[in-house]
Amino acid sequence: MKSVRIGKRELGPGLPCYIIAEIGINHNGDLDLAKRLISVAVAAGCDAVKFQKRTVEVVYSAKELSAPRPNPFGTTNGDLKRGLEFDELDYAEIASFCQQVKIDWFASPWDEASVDFMEHFDTPAYKVASASLTDDNLLRRIRRTGKPVIASTGMSTYDEIDHAVRVLGTDDLVLLHTTSTYPAQYGELNLRAIPSMAERYGVPVGYSGHETGIPTSVAAAVLGACCVERHITLDRAMWGSDQAASLEPNGISRLVRDIRLCEQSMGDGIKRVYDEEIPVMQKLRRVGANALAQAGA
Numbered sequence: 001m002k003s004v005r006i007g008k009r010e011l012g013p014g015l016p017c018y019i020i021a022e023i024g025i026n027h028n029g030d031l032d033l034a035k036r037l038i039s040v041a042v043a044a045g046c047d048a049v050k051f052q053k054r055t056v057e058v059v060y061s062a063k064e065l066s067a068p069r070p071n072p073f074g075t076t077n078g079d080l081k082r083g084l085e086f087d088e089l090d091y092a093e094i095a096s097f098c099q100q101v102k103i104d105w106f107a108s109p110w111d112e113a114s115v116d117f118m119e120h121f122d123t124p125a126y127k128v129a130s131a132s133l134t135d136d137n138l139l140r141r142i143r144r145t146g147k148p149v150i151a152s153t154g155m156s157t158y159d160e161i162d163h164a165v166r167v168l169g170t171d172d173l174v175l176l177h178t179t180s181t182y183p184a185q186y187g188e189l190n191l192r193a194i195p196s197m198a199e200r201y202g203v204p205v206g207y208s209g210h211e212t213g214i215p216t217s218v219a220a221a222v223l224g225a226c227c228v229e230r231h232i233t234l235d236r237a238m239w240g241s242d243q244a245a246s247l248e249p250n251g252i253s254r255l256v257r258d259i260r261l262c263e264q265s266m267g268d269g270i271k272r273v274y275d276e277e278i279p280v281m282q283k284l285r286r287v288g289a290n291a292l293a294q295a296g297a
């Protein structure tokens with residue numbers, strides 16, 4: 001299986017997991033909050049931060065936009081959706097901040113105009129949200145950028161994923177297994193789909209986690225996920241639809257630490273006696289304690 005290069009990192013089997021802190025819309029339209037979240041991701045040791053970009057009038061119908069919904073930006077759903085979008089100057093500031101603090105950044109564009117928008121920035125990849133996996137025109141537009149693609153497969157059947165993979169092609173493609181419920185229930189995470197999908201498509205497969213807690217995302221990495229994406233927030237109690245299923249600063253730090261510890265622990269699978277075990281063996285073993293030591297093991 002060919003690895004996929006994103007920024008300075010290779011993603012693929014046996015390589016360190018690429019850890020993405022999904023800021024998504026958890027910045028609540030506030031650039032300072034976005035920068036604080038980027039700093040949280042850097043402090044935790046994440047490889048990348050990710051945003052979501054939408055052209056509100058394209059992604060949502062007029063009916064959805066005019067629906068009443070009291071929110072910090074106004075009284076309708078449209079006020080909220082527009083309030084959550086950053087403009088080009090905001091993203092320019094995000095780009096320069098990420099460069100300064102040395103972290104990759106990219107976005108999931110939810111419509112073709114948002115790909116045109118993102119092309120003003122030198123991001124190392126595009127993400128396809130699970131909701132967009134069946135949008136062939138968007139997939140083709142993203143593919144035309146020539147950048148690596150990370151495509152999420154929540155809510156999708158194998159037929160739909162097969163089709164998306166045909167549209168995208170397998171070059172520079174990473175697929176993400178995910179369950180698109182917020183928060184996702186443990187019994188519906190189906191982590192074994194990660195190796196199954198890698199075998200079926202022959203491309204690196206990662207995991208986009210929407211569960212609460214940390215251990216199952218670590219398990220995904222141990223099962224071979226080439227990247228792990230989790231939402232981050234400063235405080236799960238903040239307003240916003242994705243906050244509750246997100247990791248707080250302490251949680252994302254522990255996730256990165258635990259994935260790195262598990263990576264160190266996986267080894268090469270060859271059973272061996274470590275030098276450091278010999279004195280322990282000599283002390284504790286009643287029979288055959290010296291054979292290995294004498295053989296110079």
Ligand SMILES: C=C(OP(=O)(O)O)C(=O)O
Nearest residue numbers: 052108129130152178208
């Ligand atoms: C919703 C997104 O991704 P996922 O389907 O992995 O949750 C996204 O990246 O915008």
